[in-house]
Amino acid sequence: MQTLFLRIYGSVILAVSLVLLLSYLVFSSVNQYRYQQHLAEQLSGTLYLLKQGINRQTNTANRERWLELVASLMNVSLTLVDKPPNLNKVSISTNIQANNGYIVEYPINDTHLLTMHLNGVSEQIATGTAFLLLNEIGLYSTQQRQAAFDTISNQFHYPINRVNEASQLLDSEQLERLARGEMVIVWQTEFDSSLSFDIYAPWGNSQDLLKLGTIKIFEQYPHWLLISGFIAVLSVLAVVILFIIRLLVKRLTYIQDKVDAIEPELIQAEEIPQNLDVINQLTWKIDQMALRITRLIEQKHQMLRAVSHDLRTPLSKAQFRLETLNIQLGVDNALIAQTKADLNQLNLLISDLLSYEKLTDNKVIVKENVALNSFVLAIVQGMQIVFPHIEFTFQAQQEYALKINKQLFTRMLENLLNNAARFAKESVTVQLTNHQQNIVLDVIDDGPGVDEQSKQHIFEPFYQQDQSRSNKTSGYGLGLAIVQQIASQHDADISLIDTQVGAHFSIHFQLKGSE
Numbered sequence: 244m245q246t247l248f249l250r251i252y253g254s255v256i257l258a259v260s261l262v263l264l265l266s267y268l269v270f271s272s273v274n275q276y277r278y279q280q281h282l283a284e285q286l287s288g289t290l291y292l293l294k295q296g297i298n299r300q301t302n303t304a305n306r307e308r309w310l311e312l313v314a315s316l317m318n319v320s321l322t323l324v325d326k327p328p329n330l331n332k333v334s335i336s337t338n339i340q341a342n343n344g345y346i347v348e349y350p351i352n353d354t355h356l357l358t359m360h361l362n363g364v365s366e367q368i369a370t371g372t373a374f375l376l377l378n379e380i381g382l383y384s385t386q387q388r389q390a391a392f393d394t395i396s397n398q399f400h401y402p403i404n405r406v407n408e409a410s411q412l413l414d415s416e417q418l419e420r421l422a423r424g425e426m427v428i429v430w431q432t433e434f435d436s437s438l439s440f441d442i443y444a445p446w447g448n449s450q451d452l453l454k455l456g457t458i459k460i461f462e463q464y465p466h467w468l469l470i471s472g473f474i475a476v477l478s479v480l481a482v483v484i485l486f487i488i489r490l491l492v493k494r495l496t497y498i499q500d501k502v503d504a505i506e507p508e509l510i511q512a513e514e515i516p517q518n519l520d521v522i523n524q525l526t527w528k529i530d531q532m533a534l535r536i537t538r539l540i541e542q543k544h545q546m547l548r549a550v551s552h553d554l555r556t557p558l559s560k561a562q563f564r565l566e567t568l569n570i571q572l573g574v575d576n577a578l579i580a581q582t583k584a585d586l587n588q589l590n591l592l593i594s595d596l597l598s599y600e601k602l603t604d605n606k607v608i609v610k611e612n613v614a615l616n617s618f619v620l621a622i623v624q625g626m627q628i629v630f631p632h633i634e635f636t637f638q639a640q641q642e643y644a645l646k647i648n649k650q651l652f653t654r655m656l657e658n659l660l661n662n663a664a665r666f667a668k669e670s671v672t673v674q675l676t677n678h679q680q681n682i683v684l685d686v687i688d689d690g691p692g693v694d695e696q697s698k699q700h701i702f703e704p705f706y707q708q709d710q711s712r713s714n715k716t717s718g719y720g721l722g723l724a725i726v727q728q729i730a731s732q733h734d735a736d737i738s739l740i741d742t743q744v745g746a747h748f749s750i751h752f753q754l755k756g757s758e
Contacts, residue, residue: 274463288399292375317371320360615643630664639675655729658722666690681751702727
């Protein structure tokens with residue numbers, strides 16, 4: 244069981260490892276996508292201020308000079324290019340040339356596109372945004388500034404406010420820097436250990452301050468969370484697999500006991516190879532059982548052939564003695580005639596048994612290409628002599644050729660025709676047709692037909708048909724079984740077709756068999 248467990252568990256470990264690798268790649272892709280969304284949100288207000296500033300410049304030279312100043316202020320690369328017709332919103336992509344770098348594309352107007360190269364949201368970008376915001380507000384009159392501020396604040400995904408200096412928790416050093424006109428960045432740790440910061444800038448000569456934030460630093464999903472989850476899942480999976488394997492081993496052991504019970508003496512006599520797990524043990528025992536079954540079947544064939552041949556000797560003696568007795572009596576005796584008929588029937592049964600036994604050996608038969616129409620017609624005409632009161636009809640759509648064993652094919656068709664003639668009222672029809680790459684041989688009679696119960700057993704050896712088709716001498720039930728065996732050896736399928744009147748047997752031969 245240990246070997247089986249290790250093989251199954253090893254396969255599961257490999258599968259889980261592959262899933263873990265794929266999950267890591269998906270995990271990284273999700274984090275990358277989340278960060279790009281974070282960038283788009285954090286830069287939305289900054290890009291709006293850049294757009295306003297660029298559109299305010301009167302000519303290309305002023306735009307380029309203004310972009311150089313802002314790029315230096317924010318420590319980013321800013322370029323103004325022609326806008327593609329299909330780009331109408333902000334686009335963020337990874338900069339392959341720079342590790343962890345990103346390219347932000349933002350449409351300024353109908354003809355120009357602003358391209359920003361950066362590594363992420365930095366303090367310089369934040370302070371530069373505050374500078375641009377104050378500069379933008381300063382372009383409006385005192386009465387218009389609040390309305391302009393409200394319009395601009397709607398473009399930001401983080402809060403921007405005008406606050407009173409006294410209401411903020413700033414130390415003396417930070418207040419001194421603000422008094423000197425400098426900007427102050429205040430870092431803080433959130434309750435979930437994530438980082439964020441606020442930016443303060445003096446609002447003109449008033450006691451108010453411009454506050455940007457709180458601006459949150461992007462926190463990607465931690466890798467330990469992914470690894471811990473997989474370790475937990477793997478542990479649970481190991482326990483479940485062990486439980487399933489134990490159940491499997493129990494079931495397999497039960498099957499082994501059943502196999503051993505078939506011939507326990509032979510099983511004990513066989514030496515089971517060592518170091519086999521439960522599945523290989525079962526496989527080995529089944530292989531041994533298959534060999535024994537093959538030997539038993541061969542012994543059965545030999546015994547049946549021997550018995551059949553041995554029976555023919557006393558039968559021949561009995562027939563000879565009956566003929567001698569009939570001659571000595573000098574007259575035809577009815578009792579002797581009936582006994583001779585019974586012996587002939589018994590002899591016929593032995594012949595059928597031997598024929599069926601040879602066919603079930605599944606030996607390869609010798610086939611040859613035969614002009615089928617003339618061959619079938621000759622057999623049909625021969626049966627017409629045997630059954631002169633039945634009208635035999637042969638029909639064919641065209642000339643057919645098929646690779647067959649002549650002797651076996653003749654036996655098969657004669658059995659079918661003999662069966663049909665014994666139950667037919669007036670006629671038996673034989674047809675050769677072509678259907679879906681098959682040559683189809685049909686034998687149809689106008690007798691009483693076959694009931695539903697008999698249809699599913701009609702080709703079984705020694706099966707006696709229902710009373711409607713057994714009101715005449717019906718043999719011993721081997722004729723149609725022999726027909727099925729011969730058809731199988733020709734790679735053909737035989738079936739009983741449902742009809743309103745009579746019986747309709749159809750054999751489908753593959754055309755490729757004639758090549």
